[in-house]
Amino acid sequence: MKKTVRVVGAVIFDNQNRVLCALRSNTMSLPNLWEFPGGKVEKGEKEEETLVREIHEELGCTIQVHEKIEEVHYEYPQVIVNLLTYKATIIEGEPKAKEHAELRWVPLQDLKSLEWAPADIPTVDVLLANKVNI
Ligand SMILES: Nc1nc2c([nH]c(=O)n2[C@H]2C[C@H](O)[C@@H](COP(=O)(O)OP(=O)(O)OP(=O)(O)O)O2)c(=O)[nH]1
Numbered sequence: 308m309k310k311t312v313r314v315v316g317a318v319i320f321d322n323q324n325r326v327l328c329a330l331r332s333n334t335m336s337l338p339n340l341w342e343f344p345g346g347k348v349e350k351g352e353k354e355e356e357t358l359v360r361e362i363h364e365e366l367g368c369t370i371q372v373h374e375k376i377e378e379v380h381y382e383y384p385q386v387i388v389n390l391l392t393y394k395a396t397i398i399e400g401e402p403k404a405k406e407h408a409e410l411r412w413v414p415l416q417d418l419k420s421l422e423w424a425p426a427d428i429p430t431v432d433v434l435l436a437n438k439v440n441i
Pocket residue numbers: 314315316335336337341342343344345346347388390424425426427
């Protein structure tokens with residue numbers, strides 16, 4: 308049976324309605340696809356705690372986590388990813404790509420121009436349908 312991993316992704320907005328998008332590097336799984344920065348929820352961790360920890364590790368800044376946006380189960384060839392995305396804002400520091408190939412602030416309306424990890428598409432759709440209060 309395929310393993311299911313619980314993963315949280317931060318949809319980080321700036322004050323110009325742009326979203327911070329992260330490009331997975333060619334040494335990561337799902338190489339060269341865009342994602343919402345975040346990672347796997349560890350035992351005993353709350354989803355919000357995972358997000359703050361992962362963003363600190365990956366981007367070197369501190370976020371405040373706001374409301375949940377979407378929950379998706381996506382079956383990849385090797386694993387089922389249970390992706391939970393949350394709206395977030397940066398409260399301290401400047402994001403820098405420590406693990407990703409690239410970080411890019413993308414205007415909300417242009418999100419579809421990136422090639423996303425498949426599990427992220429429903430979140431992008433919710434964002435574009437304006438179901439999230441910014
Ligand atoms: N962080 C993050 N991961 C995502 C997203 N969409 C998506 O399918 N994933 C997948 C990629 C990974 O398989 C898993 C998250 O694991 P991770 O961020 O800890 O990445 P990793 O490269 O260390 O994991 P692995 O797959 O190499 O074991 O979820 C997303 O938006 N953000």
